[in-house]
Amino acid sequence: MALHSRLFLTALLLTIEMEAVSRQIYHCAKVKSKNCVIANISADSSDSVTLSDLGDKTLLHIKEGQLLHFSKKLADQLGNVVKLELGPLGMRELFLRPQLIAVEANGNQIAAISFDSQAEYSTEILKLNGNRLSTLAGFEVLIHLKELWLSSNDLDRIDMNVFENMESLERLTLDRNQIVTIEAASPIVLPHLSNLSLSDNRINKLDVSNWDFESLTELNLSGNDLIHIESFHERFVTLQYVSLARNSWYCSWLETILQKFSKTYVTVKDRDQGCEGSSRANLCCLAELDSGTYDENFEKLEKLQKNHAALQKKLHAQIQTIEADQNKMLKNIDVRFSKLEKQKTSGGLITTVSTESVVASQAARKKVLEIKNSWSSVIKKFENQREANRKVQQRLGLAIVELKRTLERDTKAIAELQAQFGQLKDHVRNVLEKRDIMNG
Structure with missing residues (x-):
């Protein structure tokens, strides 16, 4: 009994020691x-x-x-x-x-x-x-x-x-x-x-x-x-x-907001360097549209959008064709090289394949790899151009939306002016009629 108690106490002490070590x-x-x-x-x-x-x-x-x-x-x-x-x-x-x-x-x-x-x-x-x-x-x-x-x-x-x-x-x-x-x-x-x-x-x-x-x-x-x-x-x-630098602001919007800032004493804390367009606060901005009528600008923008979409599709097709051609070429060279290596190392056929052929095949394979690397660089340039075109296309779409909003605002303003002019004409007519009556 005493032995069992000692064993139990020993086990308990070991458990406590292990928990202390683990924690x-x-x-x-x-x-x-x-x-x-x-x-x-x-x-x-x-x-x-x-x-x-x-x-x-x-x-x-x-x-x-x-x-x-x-x-x-x-x-x-x-x-x-x-x-x-x-x-x-x-x-x-x-x-x-x-x-x-x-x-x-x-x-x-x-x-x-x-x-x-x-x-x-x-x-x-x-x-x-x-x-x-x-x-x-x-x-x-x-x-x-x-x-x-x-x-x-x-x-x-x-x-x-x-x-x-x-x-x-x-x-x-x-x-x-x-x-x-x-x-x-x-x-x-x-x-x-x-x-x-x-x-x-x-x-x-x-x-x-x-x-x-x-x-x-x-x-x-x-x-x-x-x-x-x-x-x-x-x-x-x-x-x-406010901090506004390093964006793609429309110049007309930026000029308007900067005018409001100057009247309400808002400080622009940052500035740009090297701009396509420039505002009074040295912030870069982009002109929404070239000069011309609304119809002309809409037509230009829609045409540019279509051209960019077609160019994107064409670039994608060219990239796929280039990749397919270079992979096919490399595969053919690999097959030929493997056959030559097999013939060179197989028993009884060592003398059938000349060293010059193997060297020529190796050189050709190296050349193809160089071409592949060169084409990879070309493909990367195509991809970069495609991404640049996508961004331009997106900006064109936003420009159309902004132009439509501007046209709606201008149309509304013209309608209000026409209404005011009509009221003025009626007022003048009434004044003249009253004067004629009095003179008569």
């Missing part, structure tokens, strides 16, 4: 401080990490190391911590604890953020610059957010309605992503938003008609593919600073 315990650099700083963490799994001494701490700063997943189990150890700062840890997933007020995890590889959908979040500041986020799904629970920093991620589409309940939001930074479209299906009211950065993306169309940002003072749109923005100045009456 990694990390201590704060200064136990008495309210701020807990941990210089380095290295763990394969966050489940094996124990954060000690966090009972009365309000800030946790992990400077560096390796921690791929910051799990809910690890977050539950944070106790009274309300500010979390995570340095470069190679982190891929992050659970956001509802009690955290400020979170910073810049320069990681975070592709997924998980939330507690049943809890009310206290988070006011969230900095996730330099990660790999491709969606903002779930962010709508952050209703008390004041600052959201998402620079240099992998976002390509933004639905502004994800922010609709963030009434306290003051700063939104989305620069250096891959954003092409920004949508707002319903009105989005952010009464305290003062700074919005969308620079260095690929935005080609921006509709701000559903945006109501009554406190917006600074807007950065530089480094996109924008040509104009409808209702721009009307939506942002409190704007003080």
